[in-house]
Amino acid sequence: MPWAFLSALLGGVALWAAFPPVGWWWTAPVGITFLVLAALRGGAGRAFLGGWLCGVVFFGLQWDFVQEASGLLWARVLLAGFEALAVGLFAWLLRGLSRRWRSPWTVAAGGAALWAALELLRSEQPLGGFPWGTLAFSQVGGPLGRLAPYGSTMLVSAAVAFVGILVAAGVRRRGLTRWWSVAGAALLTIGIGFLPTAAATGQxxxxxxxxxxxxxxxxxxxxxxxxxxxxxxxxxxxxxxxxxxxxxxxxxxxxxxxxxxxxxxxxxxxxxxxxxxxxxxxxxxxxxxxxxxxxxxxxxxxxxxxxxxxxxxxxxxxxxxxxxxxxxxxxxxxxxxxxxxxxxxxxxxxxxxxxxxxxxxxxxxxxxxxxxxxxxxxxxxxxxxxxxxxxxxxxxxxxxxxxxxxxxxxxxxxxxxxxxxxxxxxxxxxxxxxxxxxxxxxxxxxxxxxxxxxxxxxTFATRFGEALRWITYGLGAGVAAIGLSGLISRHTAGHQIGRGGRRHRA
Structure with missing residues (x-):
């Protein structure tokens, strides 16, 4: 089995393990890391397929209750396969984004905005959406959950994605860049854990x-x-x-x-x-x-x-x-x-x-x-x-x-x-x-x-929830456009090289 697809499978299992019945919050960013490693290895088509496979494993394992309630295995598989399209789209666009931006920090920031927007989209559409599997919910026992009163699910999920992408970007590099990326992800996670929580103050x-x-x-x-x-x-x-x-x-x-x-x-x-x-x-x-x-x-x-x-x-x-x-x-x-x-x-x-x-x-x-x-x-x-x-x-x-x-x-x-x-x-x-x-x-x-x-x-998240929603969509759309341009420009360059008789590798 190619490494990219093995990485996608491991990513899906790690994302599932962040939620009950396992409930290890830290496996959510690990899952994103495996997903990103799969997405950045090979061409754009393989990135989409790897992302979709990761999503199918994640949602398919988590949503056993769909089969329990309906008595239909195919209902569980069909729902997981459909919702996994958002994960596949994330991996595909991230592939293009990595061709436009070189810094691990900018790729992580852009990828985090992209993940939050796509997660929000599948939570709202079609037919009102299905938010089950939102990464933010897995973080209630971890430091990244401290962001909840400041930015709701959108900020917490973005933080999970940011940490996971930053680690993946670091793993793919050598020397000080690798260690700065991994250390930065760890320090950021620890630092967020010191944010104050909201408090009820009434009777x-x-x-x-x-x-x-x-x-x-x-x-x-x-x-x-x-x-x-x-x-x-x-x-x-x-x-x-x-x-x-x-x-x-x-x-x-x-x-x-x-x-x-x-x-x-x-x-x-x-x-x-x-x-x-x-x-x-x-x-x-x-x-x-x-x-x-x-x-x-x-x-x-x-x-x-x-x-x-x-x-x-x-x-x-x-x-x-x-x-x-x-x-x-x-x-x-x-x-x-x-x-x-x-x-x-x-x-x-x-x-x-x-x-x-x-x-x-x-x-x-x-x-x-x-x-x-x-x-x-x-x-x-x-x-x-x-x-x-x-x-x-x-x-x-x-x-x-x-x-x-x-x-x-x-x-x-x-x-x-x-x-x-x-x-x-x-x-x-x-x-x-x-x-x-x-x-x-x-x-x-x-x-x-x-x-x-x-x-x-x-809280800030409650007061400005609707504004945060539109900001998330706006940032996500902007990053998606940059990612798409990276995919198109690479595809065009490949055809141009092909006309000159040189071999092009995606």
Whole structure:
């Protein structure tokens, strides 16, 4: 096997290892190093193929939960192959960039901007994108994660790419240039680790959260008996929570709409009356042929007083775009019998407490992966973050632990406490410095109480998130143009040399 393709394979494995179930943050820049070494060895076509192969290995290994939820290996492979095109494009353009720029530092800076832009693009397009596998999320336990409050996922991912490219550029050179590049990457990583983290400075709040468990027999919280069993399990677990100001239940806590179903309403009423505090819980609102995924405020003796409807349903997970066409390819689309509609309000709830009204950001499940959804809620006034999720469809995969990384990142990015509450785990509380407390084990009933601190201060990343997004795209487009010019000029030069009878080597 050629060295370039072996390097691409190693790069994909190293990138995967930065996330749970392994979770070694330092393998992310190592993975970029292997990817770049593969991209810079051989011609432009081989660079693209090597980058694509690296991406397929990375995403294919990480996204085992896609196969678990759908029961289809080809769905996992197809998604990984499509998303890996962004990695292939990065490697291809970096090949051209290295022909235009000679300094390892400028190539690393340009490559970092290019990676951040392409990663952002695949996180947003098509069909709303798929941010899973964003390198920034893997850095919550490492020094580069300290950049989160200063530049969100874009700056942290760019820093990972910068370090990895700089090391690769150094490896390809000799003498002092090599050692300056490697030493510079190491010193930069260490130095970033000394940046201060954001801190919550407001009043304290005691939040309780319940992980009631879903019966192991089936997926999700579907079916009449199973849906009621999930709600009853949360009610039972909540009885162990004492002295909380607010109770948090997960997404799909009551898939039987308590506004319509008397049994579900009775269970939730019983829990809220016994606790004497509001409950935030996930439910579904069904209409004629559609539904909404909602997170609602349930007050003792009053019932529902506020709701947020998920604004970013997962394509082919919660709704089926082009259903008629997709049904001709596979009958698996019939597993989603009722399409979910998108809400149109920010992921934000006002919750009345005895001490006053508290503003809560409530991105539901996969929405925590999207910069804009969480940032919009925090700018609207959210004082802490709740991430309700239902991970029952993903079995024993690392999906929930990967999502917990995202919750940690959002806490670090926003300077707010963030609570992930799951039907089956992992649940836990992330502090603004990224530390996790009250973490539960998967598939284990649990009830926890944690004291958190509220915050109204906006970090740089949260305040200027939209501007950072456009800056990332602008820098990425500029670097891509330079990389493309390098590829074109080399191709043209090759043809000119060929006419003179000299052999050209890419």
């Amino acid at each position: 304290t709040l005691k939040v309780g959260f319940a992980q009631g468990i879903v019966p192991r027999g089936g997926q999700g919280a579907g079916g009449l008996s199973q849906a009621i069993a999930v709600t009853d399990g949360l009610r039972a677990a909540s009885e162990r929570i004492q002295g909380a100001d607010l109770l948090l239940w997960p997404e799909s806590a009551s898939d039987m709409d308590p506004r319509q179903d008397a049994n579900a309403r009775a269970l939730i009423d019983a829990a809220s009356q016994k606790a004497g505090v509001p409950i935030l819980l996930g439910t579904q609102e069904y209409q004629a042929r559609t539904r909404y995924n909602q997170y609602v405020v349930w007050m003792p003796g009053q019932g529902m007083t506020g709701l947020y409807a998920k604004q970013h349903p997962v394509p082919y997970g919660e709704y089926v775009p082009g259903r008629e066409f997709a049904a001709k390819i596979t009958g698996a689309v019939n597993m989603i019998s009722v399409d979910m509609l998108a809400g149109n309000k920010p992921a934000y709830l006002d919750v009345p407490l005895k001490s006053g009204t508290v503003q809560v950001a409530t991105p539901i499940c996969f929405e925590v992966a999207y910069d804009g959804i969480v940032g919009e809620a925090v700018r609207a006034g959210a004082q802490f973050i709740v991430v309700p999720t239902n991970n029952a469809s993903f079995g024993s995969t690392a999906e929930s632990a990967q999502q917990m990384q995202m919750t940690q990142f959002r806490a670090m990015e926003s300077g707010r406490f963030a609570v992930q509450v799951s039907t089956v785990g992992v649940s836990g509380v992330a502090a603004p410095n990224g530390m996790v407390t009250n973490e539960t084990k998967p598939w284990t009933e649990a009830a926890e109480v944690a004291r958190i601190r509220l915050s109204t201060t906006l």
